[in-house]
Amino acid sequence: MEQYEIVDDRFKSCIAGAARLEKLYEGTRWAEGPVWFGDRGCLLWSDIPNDRILRWSEETGVSVYRQPAGYSNGNTRDGDGRLITCQHGLRSVTRTEHDGSITVLADTYQGKRLNSPNDVAVKSDGSIWFTDPPYGIMSDYEGYKSERELEKNYVFKISTDGTLSILFDDFDMPNGIAFSPDESRLYVSDTGKPKSIRVFDIDDSGSPSGGETFAEISPGGPDGFRFDASGRLWTSAGDGVHCYSPDGELLGKVLVPETVANVEFGGAKRNRLFITATTSLYAIYVTANGARLP
Ligand code: MG
Numbered sequence: 391m392e393q394y395e396i397v398d399d400r401f402k403s404c405i406a407g408a409a410r411l412e413k414l415y416e417g418t419r420w421a422e423g424p425v426w427f428g429d430r431g432c433l434l435w436s437d438i439p440n441d442r443i444l445r446w447s448e449e450t451g452v453s454v455y456r457q458p459a460g461y462s463n464g465n466t467r468d469g470d471g472r473l474i475t476c477q478h479g480l481r482s483v484t485r486t487e488h489d490g491s492i493t494v495l496a497d498t499y500q501g502k503r504l505n506s507p508n509d510v511a512v513k514s515d516g517s518i519w520f521t522d523p524p525y526g527i528m529s530d531y532e533g534y535k536s537e538r539e540l541e542k543n544y545v546f547k548i549s550t551d552g553t554l555s556i557l558f559d560d561f562d563m564p565n566g567i568a569f570s571p572d573e574s575r576l577y578v579s580d581t582g583k584p585k586s587i588r589v590f591d592i593d594d595s596g597s598p599s600g601g602e603t604f605a606e607i608s609p610g611g612p613d614g615f616r617f618d619a620s621g622r623l624w625t626s627a628g629d630g631v632h633c634y635s636p637d638g639e640l641l642g643k644v645l646v647p648e649t650v651a652n653v654e655f656g657g658a659k660r661n662r663l664f665i666t667a668t669t670s671l672y673a674i675y676v677t678a679n680g681a682r683l684p
Contacts (some may be wrong), residue, residue: 397643404519404618404684407489409675422666423653436666440489474486478507502540509652521545543561544558558578562580569592588603611628612626630650661680662674
């Protein structure tokens with residue numbers, strides 16, 4: 391199998407041509423939510439149907455970090471390094487404190503339960519932005535089959551004072567979410583119709599505007615994605631990881647033999663792209679470096 395598909399010559403400066411995909415683990419049912427902990431030298435990621443968060447490190451391999459895990463999905467870290475997790479099971483966004491206790495940050499909006507928070511990004515001001523499609527309540531496979539209480543599939547923001555507010559109400563199935571490295575733009579993917587990533591401008595007060603299509607993703611669709619330090623967007627897709635230039639041109643692909651759900655830059659130099667792909671965790675070294683965390 392070819393390792394790369396080069397669409398634009400600029401992609402050649404993003405990849406180490408001799409680098410190959412490594413399979414670090416096999417045995418998940420739907421791998422999602424990778425997040426790198428450089429201070430602990432490990433990656434955490436969700437195995438949603440098995441209701442667990444797994445941990446991988448170069449030295450010790452794979453172990454169970456948390457089980458049950460509230461059918462966790464997307465993970466990230468806040469500015470204090472704490473784990474922020476979307477949970478299908480408890481229909482919530484949580485924070486794991488430094489002492490290991492878990493704080494619920496959001497689980498209802500105006501008295502109605504959230505659908506099933508999917509993916510999350512933290513802005514440097516401490517606000518937490520997340521998507522809320524119903525995947526975790528549509529069946530018992532990725533959570534608990536339940537009636538929806540909210541009218542729509544919103545994108546929400548938890549302000550630094552804890553207030554939950556609706557950012558967007560016009561997505562079909564909002565899913566991945568990330569800020570550009572300078573936080574001047576917000577990107578949100580839709581895995582309903584159309585399968586696209588939209589881009590919003592963020593003004594100095596932190597308010598988003600715009601929302602035009604950045605890219606339509608196929609085959610498959612755009613689930614989770616991350617930015618490298620040069621502002622390129624690396625997104626999950628049906629045939630691997632697609633890399634886009636900051637202006638929305640497809641540069642190339644890292645081909646992966648399973649459907650990819652999400653990616654994360656890690657390793658000591660943040661030049662190792664971790665890929666959660668259905669039953670497996672993969673990694674490949676690239677010549678891009680991940681954008682800094684908040
Ligand atoms: Mg997702």
